[in-house]
Each structure stands twice: as structure tokens, then as C-alpha cells.
Amino acid sequence: MALIRKSKPFRWRRKHLLGLRELDAEEITYILDTAKGFEQISTRSVKKAPPLRGKVIVNLFFEDSTRTRNSFALAASRLSADIIEFTKKSSAVSKGETLLDTARNLEAMGIDIVVIRHSAAGASKLLSRNINACVINAGDGYCEHPTQGLLDVYTIRKIRGSLAGLKIAIVGDIAHSRVARSDMWAMTKLGAEVTFVGPPTLIPTEVGRLPVNVSYSLDEIIEKVDVINMLRIQFERLGGNPFPSIREYSHYFGLTVERMKRAKPDILVMHPGPINRGLEMESEVADGQNSVILQQVTNGLAVRMAVLFLVNQAAAQVS
Amino acid sequence: MALIRKSKPFRWRRKHLLGLRELDAEEITYILDTAKGFEQISTRSVKKAPPLRGKVIVNLFFEDSTRTRNSFALAASRLSADIIEFTKKSSAVSKGETLLDTARNLEAMGIDIVVIRHSAAGASKLLSRNINACVINAGDGYCEHPTQGLLDVYTIRKIRGSLAGLKIAIVGDIAHSRVARSDMWAMTKLGAEVTFVGPPTLIPTEVGRLPVNVSYSLDEIIEKVDVINMLRIQFERLGGNPFPSIREYSHYFGLTVERMKRAKPDILVMHPGPINRGLEMESEVADGQNSVILQQVTNGLAVRMAVLFLVNQAAAQVS
Amino acid sequence: MALIRKSKPFRWRRKHLLGLRELDAEEITYILDTAKGFEQISTRSVKKAPPLRGKVIVNLFFEDSTRTRNSFALAASRLSADIIEFTKKSSAVSKGETLLDTARNLEAMGIDIVVIRHSAAGASKLLSRNINACVINAGDGYCEHPTQGLLDVYTIRKIRGSLAGLKIAIVGDIAHSRVARSDMWAMTKLGAEVTFVGPPTLIPTEVGRLPVNVSYSLDEIIEKVDVINMLRIQFERLGGNPFPSIREYSHYFGLTVERMKRAKPDILVMHPGPINRGLEMESEVADGQNSVILQQVTNGLAVRMAVLFLVNQAAAQVS
Numbered sequence: 010m011a012l013i014r015k016s017k018p019f020r021w022r023r024k025h026l027l028g029l030r031e032l033d034a035e036e037i038t039y040i041l042d043t044a045k046g047f048e049q050i051s052t053r054s055v056k057k058a059p060p061l062r063g064k065v066i067v068n069l070f071f072e073d074s075t076r077t078r079n080s081f082a083l084a085a086s087r088l089s090a091d092i093i094e095f096t097k098k099s100s101a102v103s104k105g106e107t108l109l110d111t112a113r114n115l116e117a118m119g120i121d122i123v124v125i126r127h128s129a130a131g132a133s134k135l136l137s138r139n140i141n142a143c144v145i146n147a148g149d150g151y152c153e154h155p156t157q158g159l160l161d162v163y164t165i166r167k168i169r170g171s172l173a174g175l176k177i178a179i180v181g182d183i184a185h186s187r188v189a190r191s192d193m194w195a196m197t198k199l200g201a202e203v204t205f206v207g208p209p210t211l212i213p214t215e216v217g218r219l220p221v222n223v224s225y226s227l228d229e230i231i232e233k234v235d236v237i238n239m240l241r242i243q244f245e246r247l248g249g250n251p252f253p254s255i256r257e258y259s260h261y262f263g264l265t266v267e268r269m270k271r272a273k274p275d276i277l278v279m280h281p282g283p284i285n286r287g288l289e290m291e292s293e294v295a296d297g298q299n300s301v302i303l304q305q306v307t308n309g310l311a312v313r314m315a316v317l318f319l320v321n322q323a324a325a326q327v328s
Numbered sequence: 329m330a331l332i333r334k335s336k337p338f339r340w341r342r343k344h345l346l347g348l349r350e351l352d353a354e355e356i357t358y359i360l361d362t363a364k365g366f367e368q369i370s371t372r373s374v375k376k377a378p379p380l381r382g383k384v385i386v387n388l389f390f391e392d393s394t395r396t397r398n399s400f401a402l403a404a405s406r407l408s409a410d411i412i413e414f415t416k417k418s419s420a421v422s423k424g425e426t427l428l429d430t431a432r433n434l435e436a437m438g439i440d441i442v443v444i445r446h447s448a449a450g451a452s453k454l455l456s457r458n459i460n461a462c463v464i465n466a467g468d469g470y471c472e473h474p475t476q477g478l479l480d481v482y483t484i485r486k487i488r489g490s491l492a493g494l495k496i497a498i499v500g501d502i503a504h505s506r507v508a509r510s511d512m513w514a515m516t517k518l519g520a521e522v523t524f525v526g527p528p529t530l531i532p533t534e535v536g537r538l539p540v541n542v543s544y545s546l547d548e549i550i551e552k553v554d555v556i557n558m559l560r561i562q563f564e565r566l567g568g569n570p571f572p573s574i575r576e577y578s579h580y581f582g583l584t585v586e587r588m589k590r591a592k593p594d595i596l597v598m599h600p601g602p603i604n605r606g607l608e609m610e611s612e613v614a615d616g617q618n619s620v621i622l623q624q625v626t627n628g629l630a631v632r633m634a635v636l637f638l639v640n641q642a643a644a645q646v647s
Numbered sequence: 648m649a650l651i652r653k654s655k656p657f658r659w660r661r662k663h664l665l666g667l668r669e670l671d672a673e674e675i676t677y678i679l680d681t682a683k684g685f686e687q688i689s690t691r692s693v694k695k696a697p698p699l700r701g702k703v704i705v706n707l708f709f710e711d712s713t714r715t716r717n718s719f720a721l722a723a724s725r726l727s728a729d730i731i732e733f734t735k736k737s738s739a740v741s742k743g744e745t746l747l748d749t750a751r752n753l754e755a756m757g758i759d760i761v762v763i764r765h766s767a768a769g770a771s772k773l774l775s776r777n778i779n780a781c782v783i784n785a786g787d788g789y790c791e792h793p794t795q796g797l798l799d800v801y802t803i804r805k806i807r808g809s810l811a812g813l814k815i816a817i818v819g820d821i822a823h824s825r826v827a828r829s830d831m832w833a834m835t836k837l838g839a840e841v842t843f844v845g846p847p848t849l850i851p852t853e854v855g856r857l858p859v860n861v862s863y864s865l866d867e868i869i870e871k872v873d874v875i876n877m878l879r880i881q882f883e884r885l886g887g888n889p890f891p892s893i894r895e896y897s898h899y900f901g902l903t904v905e906r907m908k909r910a911k912p913d914i915l916v917m918h919p920g921p922i923n924r925g926l927e928m929e930s931e932v933a934d935g936q937n938s939v940i941l942q943q944v945t946n947g948l949a950v951r952m953a954v955l956f957l958v959n960q961a962a963a964q965v966s
């Protein structure tokens with residue numbers, strides 16, 4: 010009898026998901042494959058599976074969010090976990106120590122997983138070092154928003170089969186975007202070529218050290234890319250006057266019907282939402298046949314179910 | 329053996345409940361009969377039934393509400409559905425498209441039923457035309473609040489057996505009341521005779537085209553009616569000065585102990601809540617033996633369970 | 648055969664928990680023993696038990712609270728109850744009657760247990776006299792916060808075995824503290840000797856009629872006590888200028904590393920949370936080996952599960 014050779018099976022070992030920078034391609038792929046298994050639960054008549062029954066997840070959001078918060082809440086609910094909603098504006102919280110006190114208190118109540126959004130980069134890492142519960146970063150400052158990055162590559166992979174060799178533009182306010190950073194790590198690790206596109210004032214100064222190309226002209230790259238991710242202009246984060254006027258920004262960096270005529274016919278149009286219609290893109294584009302924006306939302310649920318499932322599993326192995 | 333003749337069984341076919349104007353008497357009666365079946369669940373020790381297990385309902389309230397929101401949340405919970413709470417002040421939402429974007433995003437997350445309250449008349453209809461999920465109107469502008477209308481006729485029918493031939497007065501700020509409109513449709517379709525009572529400034533101008541009588545004097549009608557529904561004065565909706573003073577309003581249109589002496593002994597006193605005690609009615613009347621106000625609240629739960637159950641059933645038949 | 652003598656078994660009969668003043672030592676002990684049984688549920692992998700399945704609990708908080716509210720929500724969830732969150736700032740509620748109307752409406756929806764926090768002393772008692780649902784006081788004015796008192800004695804008893812003969816100091820703003828009052832009743836009934844410590848302006852005037860000692864000097868008592876409970880300075884409740892400056896307060900009544908050197912080596916350091924680090928106590932003390940602050944949080948969950956369980960059981964016996 011011939012010997013059967015098996016490749017060593019991959020085993021997920023992280024009890025925190027803090028960012029995609031630290032993950033390798035195999036880990037990212039494993040999350041996506043796990044998400045694929047969960048995707049069908051959301052299309053069933055009874056949208057429930059039991060793996061996290063009796064587990065408690067806290068949505069610890071120090072910044073406003075509707076869709077990410079709801080997405081995690083629904084993902085938790087589909088896995089039969091209980092969820093505690095915790096809201097506090099960062100401004101009301103007196104820095105570092107209080108964040109830890111808040112988290113330690115939640116942990117003392119027996120929380121299993123903390124999903125945290127915070128205006129300070131590194132907030133989730135700080136937590137993960139100081140509590141025993143699993144920590145999932147749902148956005149920290151301008152640093153990372155890993156589940157958004159994961160749902161973006163999940164969406165592309167689902168349609169195109171693979172990211173290898175794809176040319177992807179991420180357009181807009183790169184400097185203040187944690188989505189751009191998490192996308193960049195996930196996309197490049199899976200073999201795509203990423204270009205940041207925006208006015209010089211909105212391209213981060215450290216871009217030279219990042220694995221991306223830079224372009225200051227949407228018109229220059231629109232014909233070449235397979236995927237275009239239009240970032241939201243986050244007026245609430247823009248201090249000063251990063252661009253002369255909304256109208257001018259929109260003129261140079263908005264995805265119009267006109268510009269779409271020069272794009273590849275099968276280009277994928279993405280947006281992390283919510284859309285400022287008529288600003289980042291025209292409504293006809295947002296609702297057009299190339300748009301996968303609502304698929305991103307749907308896939309976000311499957312990806313977050315996978316992440317909740319995996320960190321919980323890793324925690325169980327450790328203890 | 330004799331042939332058994334069955335009347336053709338009624339089958340509920342609506343996956344949305346947008347208003348009572350469009351329903352016929354048979355449909356309204358069918359909801360009430362279904363609610364009767366659910367009423368006993370609320371009196372059981374274990375207040376749970378499984379029909380909506382794994383379904384997700386969103387409470388999409390763009391206006392403040394405590395009791396309607398809680399009533400839907402409890403109704404959902406008793407049917408074992410999961411509920412997502414979504415709150416946004418209308419003022420923060422930038423019109424039509426954003427409402428649709430919000431709803432489409434929720435739908436992309438796999439929501440089964442949207443319960444919407446919005447300051448704009450027709451908001452629920454707009455939604456129902458643009459998403460696949462079931463839509464239940466929980467109040468839109470001054471237009472309709474169908475579950476309130478249903479719980480009002482449910483309460484009357486439960487006590488009196490039928491609405492046929494009953495004389496019903498709806499008293500107060502008719503012009504700004506969606507409750508008055510939904511009540512009017514439900515009550516008249518079930519055979520009651522409805523009179524709107526209020527000062528001329530609070531009677532809507534289109535009243536001539538509605539199936540109601542009008543009276544400008546509570547004293548004139550108090551002796552004649554079987555049911556009196558005292559609307560809440562909604563100070564937050566009254567622009568300008570619709571009446572010279574609260575004291576004067578209360579003098580002419582408040583339900584006092586004195587006025588009650590002239591009413592039929594078995595008159596039913598209703599109020600959609602919350603009561604401004606001493607304004608629409610004196611406390612002795614609100615808490616008196618003719619008051620069915622708390623029964624309305626109890627019945628609201630059964631009616632909302634029925635509506636959630638029926639729209640979900642209709643959606644399952646369609647798909 | 649010898650006759651077996653059994654002491655008459657204790658039976659819990661209260662369907663409300665309004666305060667600890669009215670409980671006797673046997674009742675308090677019975678709650679603590681019940682909590683002990685529930686404690687292990689929180690350490691299980693599946694943190695769920697079925698005793699309150701299908702029951703509905705409302706968190707009726709008229710004052711801000713994160714931890715007490717979350718603690719009750721988690722306790723309810725672990726017993727498989729459903730929870731309705733209800734928030735309203737006291738200022739928006741127009742006194743007595745509206746509180747009753749709110750509660751009666753909730754009751755009409757079939758609520759089983761109301762957990763109420765309110766700025767008015769006696770609010771929970773008022774409720775308990777006017778509705779049929781069980782009422783649990785989660786803090787009323789400066790009067791009582793019974794579940795905090797229970798979790799404090801639970802924590803001490805768990806470590807020391809018994810409270811009999813222990814010397815306990817409660818330090819800080821006694822006058823505005825419902826925690827101090829509930830602690831005092833629970834601790835003295837279980838045999839401890841309690842001393843209130845604070846500046847004269849923060850010691851209540853009625854202290855002469857309470858079963859406590861008074862000290863105006865932390866330095867005077869620090870060496871003598873077995874347990875020290877450092878109250879939170881609640882800036883939001885302090886009108887006027889109860890002490891010349893925070894710095895001065897902290898100098899005389901803060902628990903510093905320096906002061907701790909003079910304390911008994913096994914002194915238990917408690918705090919109801921959240922801590923103003925550097926004010927009531929230095930961080931090294933809060934996080935030090937004598938601190939049982941996070942154990943208080945953990946035990947709070949077990950105690951609240953016990954209370955929810957017991958009042959519900961008593962209500963079932965009555966009806």
C-alpha cells in the first residue's frame with residue numbers, strides 16, 4: 010500500500026484579531042475559507058448555528074458606528090452568542106487607564122470576546138495585552154479595520170476566484186483611512202498590486218515605506234485597474250481644508266458615469282459605506298452593474314462570523 | 329355520507345403592513361383572529377413560541393418611541409426572533425436616498441422584517457417598493473400607524489364582541505394624528521360610525537373626503553358614543569399656537585369626571601398613551617372603571633405578534 | 648430508629664428586593680448561599696442556565712449606569728431571560744405619576760421583573776406597591792443599592808468565611824452614597840463593626856441614629872480595620888464645595904501606597920467602581936494584592952442572578 014502524504018493541516022492559533030499586517034497569506038486564506046462555510050447560514054430560513062451558545066460578546070464602541078456594530082451583533086446572534094452593547098464617546102473617556110478599567114470590568118463579568126472600536130491607534134493591542142478575553146479590532150484610529158479588509162478580499166475572491174495579479178486602486182482620503190491600510194495588507198499578501206489614489210494632501214507621508222504604488226490622478230489609473238475601492242470622505246475626521254472644495258474633489262476623484270466608460274467592462278466597484286452619493290461616486294455607479302457594495306455588506310457578516318468563531322476556538326485550545 | 333361544504337379559506341397574502349386604508353374588513357378580521365391565538369402566549373409562564381426562530385427583525389425608528397418600539401421588540405422576542413435596534417433622529421438623515429441606502433444595507437445583512445417609524449408620510453411604502461424584506465409601518469408622519477389602529481379595534485371587539493353599529497368619538501389633535509387615521513379606517517371598515525372631535529384648528533382640512541362625522545364640541549357628543557378615544561396632545565408636533573391655551577383646550581376637550589357623568593355607563597375610554605394627565609383626561613378617568621388604556625397596551629403585543637407572524641408567512645409563500 | 652430532627656427549612660418569600668435594611672441576617676445569608684450556587688455558571692464554557700426562560704426583565708434606568716445595568720443584563724441572560732433596556736434621564740420625567748404610568752405600561756406588556764434605578768429615594772418602593780411585577784432596586788437616590796451591598800458582603804464572606812467580628816471602614820462621601828447605606832445594613836446584620844470615615848461635610852447628619860461608628864480621620868483607623876471600602880467621589884452629585892480641593896481631599900482620605908504600609912497585611916481593599924485613580928486610591932493600591940475590586944464585579948453577577956431567581960420564585964409561589 011502506498012503511503013498517503015498529507016500536508017500538515019493548518020491550525021488557527023490567534024485568540025485576537027488586531028490587524029492584517031501581522032497575518033500571513035495562509036492565515037488570511039483560512040479565515041476566508043471559514044467564512045465561506047458560514048455564508049450559507051445567512052441564506053437559510055433559520056439563520057442560527059450553535060457554536061457560540063452561552064458565550065458573551067461585548068460591542069465596545071468608543072466611536073459611532075451603525076453598520077459595523079450591527080454586523081458584529083448579527084454575526085454573534087447567528088452563532089447563538091449573547092451580545093452586550095457598550096457605547097461611549099471617546100471624548101468622555103479619560104484615556105488609557107480608563108479604557109483598561111472598562112475592559113477589565115467587562116472581563117470580570119465573564120465576557121468572552123471584546124469587539125472594540127476606538128479613536129486611538131493601538132487600542133485593541135493595548136487591550137489584548139491586558140485582558141484574557143479575545144479581542145477583535147473593529148477599527149482603531151487611522152491604523153487598521155481588519156474585518157473590513159477581510160470582507161473586501163472575500164468579496165473580490167468570491168467573484169474573481171483569486172486576487173493574484175489583480176490591479177486594485179484605493180481612492181480618496183488614504184491618510185485618514187484604516188480601511189485603506191487593512192485592505193492594503195490583505196490585498197498585497199494575497200498577491201494583488203495596490204495603488205493608493207488621491208490628492209497629495211490625503212496620501213499619508215509614510216507611503217514610501219508601504220507596499221503600494223501611488224497616483225495623484227484617478228484618470229491616469231481608471232483604465233488599468235480590475236478593482237476600485239472608493240473610500241468615504243469622512244468629514245468628521247478632516248481638520249483644516251485638505252482640498253479646496255467638495256466640488257473640486259469630486260471633479261478629480263469622484264467615480265462618475267463618464268469615468269466608468271473608460272474602465273474595464275468587468276471592473277469591480279467597491280465602497281466601505283455609507284456612501285456620500287454624488288461625492289465619492291455618482292448614484293448610477295453605486296447602483297450600477299459593476300457595483301458590489303451590497304455584496305460587501307452581506308459578506309461582512311460571514312467574515313465576522315468566521316472571525317468570532319476562530320478566536321473563540323483558539324481561546325478554547327489555549328485554556 | 330353527506331358532503332361537507334367548506335367556505336373557501338381565507339389566506340393572508342401581504343408581506344408588508346403599510347396602512348389600514350388598503351385592507352378590507354376580512355383582512356383586518358383575520359389579523360384580529362390571529363392575534364387572539366397569540367394573546368395567551370403572553371399570559372403563560374414561559375412567554376415564548378418558536379415560529380420566528382432564526383428570523384431577524386430590525387426596529388428602524390427615525391423618531392423617538394418607547395412603547396411602540398418595546399412592544400415590537402417584545403412581540404419579536406415572544407416569537408423567538410432576534411431584533412436589531414436602530415435609532416436615528418430624522419434630522420440627521422439626509423433625505424430619501426439615505427433611508428433607502430440604510431434599508432438596503434440592513435437587507436444585505438439578511439434582515440427579514442423592517443419595522444419602520446419615520447416622520448415622512450409614505451416612508452414605509454417607499455421602503456416596501458425597494459427592498460425584499462417585509463416592511464411594517466410603525467408610524468409615518470401624520471399618515472398611518474396601522475398596528476395602533478388594529479390594537480384599538482382588537483380591544484373594542486374583545487369587550488363588545490363586534491364594532492358593527494358602535495358610535496366612536498376620536499377626540500383631540502386629529503390633524504397631526506396618524507392614530508386617528510388608522511383608527512378611522514379600521515373602525516369604519518368593521519362597521520362603526522366614527523366622529524372626529526376637536527377645535528377647528530386641529531381638524532384636518534381634507535376631512536370632507538373622509539368617512540367620518542365632525543364635531544367641534546365634546547359636550548355635544550359625549551352622551552351619544554359607545555367608545556371615546558382621547559388623543560395625546562403632542563406638544564412636540566404643534567407649531568404655532570393651535571389653541572389659545574392649554575387650560576382652554578382642556579376645558580373644552582378634556583375628559584373630566586364631570587363630563588363622564590353624562591356618558592353612557594359602559595362607555596369605553598381609550599388613549600394611545602402616554603397620557604398627559606389632567607390635560608386630555610383627568611387621572612380619575614384614566615384610572616377609572618371605563619378606562620381600557622392598559623388593556624390596549626396588552627393587546628398591542630398580541631396584535632404585533634400576529635402582524636409579524638403573518639407578513640413572515642406571506643414572504644415564505646412568495647419565495 | 649432514632650428520630651431525625653430537621654430545622655425548619657428557610658423559604659424565601661419576597662418578590663421585591665427594595666433594600667437591605669428590611670432584611671434579616673437569615674435572608675441575607677440565604678441570598679449569598681443561592682449566589683454561591685450560581686457562581687459556577689459564570690465560569691462554565693456555556694454560561695447559560697434555563698430557570699428564567701421566557702421571563703421578561705426590564706432594565707428601567709432613570710440615571711446613567713454602565714456596570715450595574717450590564718451586570719443585570721448579563722445575569723438575566725445567563726438565566727435565559729429576555730431583557731428590555733429602558734433609559735430615561737430623570738430630568739425628562741415629570742415626577743411620580745409618570746414613573747407609575749411608565750411602569751404600569753411595561754407591566755401591561757407582561758414584564759415579569761422591573762430592575763429600577765432612580766434619583767428619588769423610595770422610587771422602587773412606590774413601584775412595588777403599584778404593580779404586580781417583581782421590583783428590584785438598582786439604586787434609589789441616596790437611600791439604598793441593595794445588590795451592591797450584597798455583592799460586597801458576598802466578596803468578604805467568600806475570602807474570610809464570615810463577617811462576624813470584622814472591622815470595616817467605609818471611606819469617602821458617605822452622605823451621597825447609597826452604597827454606604829446598603830453596605831452598612833448588610834455588614835452589621837452579618838456581625839461586622841462598621842465605621843464611616845470622611846470629612847464632616849460628607850458624613851450624613853442622621854449618622855447618630857445609624858448602627859455605625861464615625862471617624863474623621865483615615866489615618867486614625869487605617870491600622871485597625873480588616874476591610875476598607877473606598878467610595879467613589881461622585882462629582883456629578885456634589886453641589887457646592889464639600890471640600891476645599893480635590894488635592895486636599897485626596898491628601899486626607901485617599902488610599903495611598905504610603906498609608907497601606909500601616910494597614911493590616913491581609914486588609915481587603917474594595918471599591919464599587921468606577922475608580923477615580925489617584926483620587927480615592929492610588930493605582931498601585933487599586934491593582935495591588937489586597938485589592939478585591941474585580942472580584943466584586945465578578946461576584947456581582949452571581950448575586951444578581953440569585954436575586955432575579957429568588958424574586959421570580961417568590962412571585963410564582965404567590966400567584
